[in-house]
Amino acid sequence: MLRLKTTDRQKMSSTSNNLETSEASPSGRSGGASSFPGQIHETPGGGIVLSKLDDVINWARSNSLWPLTFATSCCGIEMMAVAAAKYDFSRFGFEVARASPRQADVIIIAGTIVNKMGPVLKRLYDQMADPKYVIAMGACAISGGPFFYNTYSVVKGADHVIPVDVYVAGCPPRPEALLHALISLQKKIKNGLTREQIQTPKPLSGGDKLHQI
Amino acid sequence: MTNEELKSKITELLATATVEEGGQSLTINVEPGEWRLLAERLRNDPSLFFDYLFCLTCIDWKTHLTMVYHLDSTKFRHVVVIKSKLPADNPVIETVSDIWKTADFHEREVYEMFGVNFRGHPDLRLLILPDGWEGKRPMLKDFEDPVNMIRL
Numbered sequence: 184m185l186r187l188k189t190t191d192r193q194k195m196s197s198t199s200n201n202l203e204t205s206e207a208s209p210s211g212r213s214g215g216a217s218s219f220p221g222q223i224h225e226t227p228g229g230g231i232v233l234s235k236l237d238d239v240i241n242w243a244r245s246n247s248l249w250p251l252t253f254a255t256s257c258c259g260i261e262m263m264a265v266a267a268a269k270y271d272f273s274r275f276g277f278e279v280a281r282a283s284p285r286q287a288d289v290i291i292i293a294g295t296i297v298n299k300m301g302p303v304l305k306r307l308y309d310q311m312a313d314p315k316y317v318i319a320m321g322a323c324a325i326s327g328g329p330f331f332y333n334t335y336s337v338v339k340g341a342d343h344v345i346p347v348d349v350y351v352a353g354c355p356p357r358p359e360a361l362l363h364a365l366i367s368l369q370k371k372i373k374n375g376l377t378r379e380q381i382q383t384p385k386p387l388s389g390g391d392k393l394h395q396i
Numbered sequence: 397m398t399n400e401e402l403k404s405k406i407t408e409l410l411a412t413a414t415v416e417e418g419g420q421s422l423t424i425n426v427e428p429g430e431w432r433l434l435a436e437r438l439r440n441d442p443s444l445f446f447d448y449l450f451c452l453t454c455i456d457w458k459t460h461l462t463m464v465y466h467l468d469s470t471k472f473r474h475v476v477v478i479k480s481k482l483p484a485d486n487p488v489i490e491t492v493s494d495i496w497k498t499a500d501f502h503e504r505e506v507y508e509m510f511g512v513n514f515r516g517h518p519d520l521r522l523l524i525l526p527d528g529w530e531g532k533r534p535m536l537k538d539f540e541d542p543v544n545m546i547r548l
Contacts, residue, residue: 339544
């Protein structure tokens with residue numbers, strides 16, 4: 184079952200305006216990053232768009248991912264570079280960086296997670312509204328990186344704390360690499376393959392279940 | 397003051413202090429029991445006026461520990477390094493946190509990382525390590541990472 188966030192509805196309403204200009208791909212979900220998933224059937228006096236609601240929602244969500252302003256070390260500098268004019272991730276819909284996890288869709292773990300930061304990271308993730316996505320940026324976030332051995336303070340991989348959708352290697356990764364990771368996440372969402380999407384669907388009225396737990 | 401003048405002045409203040417040659421700054425070795433006395437004199441002597449403790453740290457030599465204090469005078473701009481050798485088992489030295497306030501946090505850090513006890517410190521708690529930290533002090537050379545350890 185699909186639940187729509189307010190932001191999703193806003194994204195949906197802008198969909199209809201963009202339809203005339205966007206290139207509809209006959210094969211549906213694949214195609215360019217911005218192409219609308221569906222088929223246009225020309226009829227006199229207009230046209231009919233055929234699509235699947237899941238695909239439309241995934242398309243809308245993937246093209247406006249709001250990252251959380253979160254960085255713990257030098258990867259954060261690269262992330263800022265990706266946000267700035269030269270690399271400019273707003274070209275792909277990531278420009279609305281949020282300082283509150285409650286308004287963010289994706290958390291880019293940019294940097295080392297130390298043992299003391301682990302609970303903070305978990306709390307930030309828990310405070311993000313569904314659907315939410317996670318990118319582990321750089322060697323430290325993937326495995327602890329240079330701090331894998333002989334350290335007293337570093338978490339050996341952020342996925343010990345929260346689940347990760349996309350890993351991007353590097354120390355720190357090049358801005359291009361982070362852009363690639365962001366686009367990979369978009370592709371994953373469009374294909375319905377993120378960790379959250381392949382989970383078993385939650386029941387529509389989950390209240391009773393919650394009380395049982 | 398030049399290093400030579402500092403040297404004669406400090407050995408005058410504390411006869412048992414010895415001078416170590418070869419460093420960039422004048423380096424003085426003191427017994428841990430006499431450090432407190434020397435510290436007060438360095439701070440209060442009007443011709444020395446070491447009012448700024450800009451580094452406080454510890455070295456683990458496996459056989460023993462060395463406390464290192466870097467002092468600067470904001471008035472005369474001369475620098476001196478004080479070293480004091482401590483035993484590896486039960487290292488204790490007097491606190492200087494009441495002479496230089498900055499030593500408060502630095503001594504707490506040396507306490508948690510090297511296990512040095514600062515006698516007279518007002519608040520010798522863990523600073524960076526999480527509460528309830530148990531086991532070896534992590535900056536000692538024989539510390540072992542409980543998760544991933546490579547022995548060289």
